[in-house]
Amino acid sequence: MKLILGTMRWAKLDYESAQTLIETALDNGISFFDFADIYGSGKSEEIFGEVLSDHPTWRDDMIIQSKCGIRPGYYDLSKEHILESVDKSLERLQTDHLDVLLLHRPDVLMDPAEVGAAFDTLKEQGKVRYFGVSNMSSSQIELLQQHSTEKILFNQLQFSLVHAGIVGQGMYVNTNEPEATDRDGGILEYCRAQGITVQAWSPLQASFESWTFIDNPHYKALNEKLELIGSKYGISPAAVAIAWILRHPADIRPVLGTTNPEHLLELVKATTVELTRKEWYELYIEAGHQLP
Ligand SMILES: NC(=O)c1ccc[n+]([C@@H]2O[C@H](COP(=O)([O-])OP(=O)(O)OC[C@H]3O[C@@H](n4cnc5c(N)ncnc54)[C@H](OP(=O)(O)O)[C@@H]3O)[C@@H](O)[C@H]2O)c1
Structure with missing residues (x-):
């Protein structure tokens, strides 16, 4: 399953609704859960941990990912903070390891050798299995990778029909338009x-x-197009927006933020549809972008 369930908005959930949401996800093939130490100041991890402790058999089927590096008012990718943050996440999540740890944002004061050493320690201690980053450019990943024995496997980036810079820049190469500005080092192509x-x-x-x-x-125009395409495939407009991400051949994994099990069931249907090339571009244009 290519969908990930994000937990940024889970602080408002009580035990029952968190349990229903997790169960709905698992029953529908979503086993990858995305956390961060800061989501709800730790509450997202906490509520998940409470549910998990009552359903220990669920853990084997889950991929649990968390992030570290954002502190109130500043970023901190020091070795000390990375190790401390993982320990606290594990405690809240009531599990003995993270399947994936992401560095949440670039910390310009980071020492890449220190980050590499933190990865090694976490791997040796069995606390983290795989590593990745979030919101990082290709050169930032290169720098970290040079100092890490662990392969950087993931980059979590903002991407949607409306926030589509990682595909837009690639279309404007060699033009004089502002969209041609390469801000992220061709991040999508680099990751691929x-x-x-x-x-x-x-x-x-x-x-x-x-x-x-x-x-x-x-x-309005985008919603009309989502509705039209959705009715052709028998899925909701929101599911079409997810299908648009899945249609890209880079095998991008959408991190869904819904806390509503009904919405989640709708969105899962995105995986049953493959938009045509024409539909993909039509949606891109209706979202307010232009082709060069
Ligand atoms: N790495 C980073 O820097 C970073 C930053 C932000 C987020 N994230 C991750 O990305 C995840 C997703 O972010 P997001 O919450 O902004 O995601 P999203 O899926 O784009 O937005 C979810 C929001 O849209 C609402 N919504 C309205 N209509 C909906 C529909 N028909 N179907 C589904 N949702 C609908 C949801 O409400 P309902 O709950 O009522 O459905 C919810 O409030 C987060 O949980 C987090 O894990 C990472």
Whole structure:
């Protein structure tokens, strides 16, 4: 299953609703859960840990990923903080290892050798199996990789129909348009070439700050197109927006942020559909982008 369930919005869930959401995910083939030490100031991990402790047999079928490196008012990828953060996440999640640890954001003061040493320690201690990053450029990944014996396997980036810079820049190469500006070092192509799996965060958000573009009157043309294509395939407009991400051949994994089991069931249907090339481009244009 290519979908990941994100937990950034789980702080508001009580035990029963968290349990229902986890069970709905597992019953529908979603076994990959994305956390961060900061989500709900630790509450997302805590509620998940409480449910997991009552269902210990679920753990073997799960991939648990968490992130570290964001502290109140600053970023911290020091070895000390990475190790401390993982210990606290494990305690809250009530598990003995993370399947994946991501560095949440670039810390410009990071010493890549220290990060590599932190990865080695966590691997030796059996606390983390695999490593990755989030919101990092190709050169930042190169730098970290040079100092790490562990392969960087994942990069979690914001990507949706509306926030589509990682595909847009690639289309404007060699033009004089502002979209040609390569801000991230051709990050999508770099990840593909290096065998790094891209995870798409906020796949339905217009921007990090604003609401979803689904049913949003500012995105009328896009919603009409999502509806039209959705009715052709018998899936919801939101599921079409997820199918749009899945259609990209880079094997991008959407990180779903819904806390509503009904919405989750709708979105899973995205995996049953393959949009045509024409539909993919039509949706891209209706989302407000242009082709060069
Ligand atoms: N690495 C990073 O820097 C970073 C940053 C942000 C997020 N993330 C990760 O990405 C995950 C997803 O982010 P996100 O929560 O912004 O994701 P999203 O899936 O784009 O947005 C989810 C929000 O859209 C709402 N929504 C409205 N209509 C919906 C529909 N028909 N179907 C589904 N959802 C609908 C959801 O409400 P309901 O709950 O009512 O469905 C929820 O509030 C996070 O949980 C986190 O794991 C990572």
